[in-house]
Amino acid sequence: MKIEGIDHVEFYVGxxxxxxxxxxxxxxxxxxxxxxxxxxxxxxxSMLLRQGDIRILLTTGLTADHPAAQYVARxxxxxxxxxxxxxxxxxxxxxxxxxxxRASEQPAEQIADGLVTAAVSGFGDVDYRFVxxxxxxxxxxxxxxxxxxxxxxxGQDPTGDPxxxxxHIAVCLPSGSLTDTVDYHRDVLGFSRxxxxxxxxxxxxxxxxxxxxxxxxxxxxxxxxxxxxxxxxIDEFLEAHGGAxxxxxxxxxxxILSAVPRLRSQGVEFLETPDSYYDRLPERLGDISLPIxxxxxxxxxxxxxxxxxxxxxxxxxxxxxxxLFFELIDRHGAQTFGSxxxxxxxxxxxxx
Numbered sequence: 461m462k463i464e465g466i467d468h469v470e471f472y473v474g475x476x477x478x479x480x481x482x483x484x485x486x487x488x489x490x491x492x493x494x495x496x497x498x499x500x501x502x503x504x505x506s507m508l509l510r511q512g513d514i515r516i517l518l519t520t521g522l523t524a525d526h527p528a529a530q531y532v533a534r535x536x537x538x539x540x541x542x543x544x545x546x547x548x549x550x551x552x553x554x555x556x557x558x559x560x561x562r563a564s565e566q567p568a569e570q571i572a573d574g575l576v577t578a579a580v581s582g583f584g585d586v587d588y589r590f591v592x593x594x595x596x597x598x599x600x601x602x603x604x605x606x607x608x609x610x611x612x613x614x615g616q617d618p619t620g621d622p623x624x625x626x627x628h629i630a631v632c633l634p635s636g637s638l639t640d641t642v643d644y645h646r647d648v649l650g651f652s653r654x655x656x657x658x659x660x661x662x663x664x665x666x667x668x669x670x671x672x673x674x675x676x677x678x679x680x681x682x683x684x685x686x687x688x689x690x691x692x693x694i695d696e697f698l699e700a701h702g703g704a705x706x707x708x709x710x711x712x713x714x715x716i717l718s719a720v721p722r723l724r725s726q727g728v729e730f731l732e733t734p735d736s737y738y739d740r741l742p743e744r745l746g747d748i749s750l751p752i753x754x755x756x757x758x759x760x761x762x763x764x765x766x767x768x769x770x771x772x773x774x775x776x777x778x779x780x781x782x783x784l785f786f787e788l789i790d791r792h793g794a795q796t797f798g799s800x801x802x803x804x805x806x807x808x809x810x811x812x
Contacts, residue, residue: 461552461650463544465677466626467591468508468515468600469709470541472528476520479537480507482778486727487786488621489516493604497522501603504528508600508607512624514711517541517601531585536781539706541579541587542629544649544678549590553578556588559648565589573599580648583631583641584704588649622719627712627789628670628679632697633704638667638684645671645680654679655796664692670797681797683707700781708774708785716771716790717750720758723788729776733759745769749792768793 473479483489492515493508495501503526506519519540521529531540546552550567557563557580564587565579574595582588598606633641645651655670665686672679685694697707713719720730738756741748748762749769755762761772769792777785 461555463546463673463678464675465545467543467545468517469539470517472531472540473518473520473537474532476505476507476518479518483509491607493600493606495603495605499603499605508604512621514623514626534702538784541589543589543591546590549576549578549592552590556580556648561648570599570602575599622713622722623711625712627710628681629709630681630707632694632707633682633684634698635685635687638682641682642669642671657799663690665689666694697783701783708787710787710789713788713790716760716788717754717758719788720773730759731774731776763798765794765796765798767795770794770798
């Protein structure tokens with residue numbers, strides 16, 4: 461199985477128009493497709509948003525028995541499908557099922573555009589969809605009508621997009637399921653483990669492992685709580701979300717120091733970082749590639765791995781259940797993750 465990258469992420473939401481409005485006005489996403497019962501999507505309404513190479517599909521169930529409506533009833537708005545770009549979706553599906561994955565959607569082909577999709581179980585109530593696109597690309601998914609996306613909600617040209625691609629997806633897992641989830645990604649999807657650590661924050665602790673596709677373009681940070689310590693934020697997520705789920709999506713940007721003020725001006729709220737964090741940066745990291753005072757002004761975190769520096773900032777959750785949020789990340793040579801920022805994130809979330 462060869463996974464080239466993440467084709468799109470599908471959210472199940474209670475109100476597709478309201479969620480789309482927020483992502484367009486606050487983050488600068490553009491609508492590039494939409495559909496509903498009138499276009500061949502029975503029982504649902506969907507909207508496709510895009511910025512850079514990031515594609516987010518929003519779906520609202522119009523009836524109580526639609527899977528999207530059932531998902532929202534259990535978890536609230538959240539990521540329900542992660543779609544992988546692959547050279548042969550039908551083959552990837554059959555290999556995954558043969559390796560023990562549960563089938564969710566049988567292979568379906570849109571012959572006119574060379575589009576093939578299929579889906580299997582992922583983790584919790586999240587499915588993995590395989591997508592092959594061999595045609596003109598005019599049809600994103602059956603039932604979605606293309607929409608001109610040459611400008612964003614404020615009329616700006618897309619060449620100035622601050623968000624470029626989906627760097628990684630962070631997932632919260634129940635205690636005791638981390639090893640099995642890592643094994644699933646390795647044995648069924650061909651991912652490799654590239655990073656792991658045990659994190660302690662006050663009386664709380666958690667275990668984290670990062671798995672990545674052979675292409676390096678699909679990365680998951682998997683986290684479980686350490687139940688030998690005090691209950692903490694991962695436990696709170698699992699209780700509020702109702703089980704395993706996506707905690708945050710990390711958007712890669714090439715200039716985080718300009719992206720943060722721009723998104724703040726559009727209504728995005730970021731977590732704040734105390735001055736003491738920046739006072740200790742020289743001692744912890746030595747010379748870094750961005751000015752510390754500018755990092756302090758923008759609340760951007762800094763860390764490093766063996767290859768270079770990494771700069772991150774996390775949004776305040778706008779979710780009713782205080783579960784899902786987003787991250788901006790800027791890599792200056794770094795290929796994995798630093799340990800210091802994860803601890804800083806959870807300290808920041810604790811102060812929210």
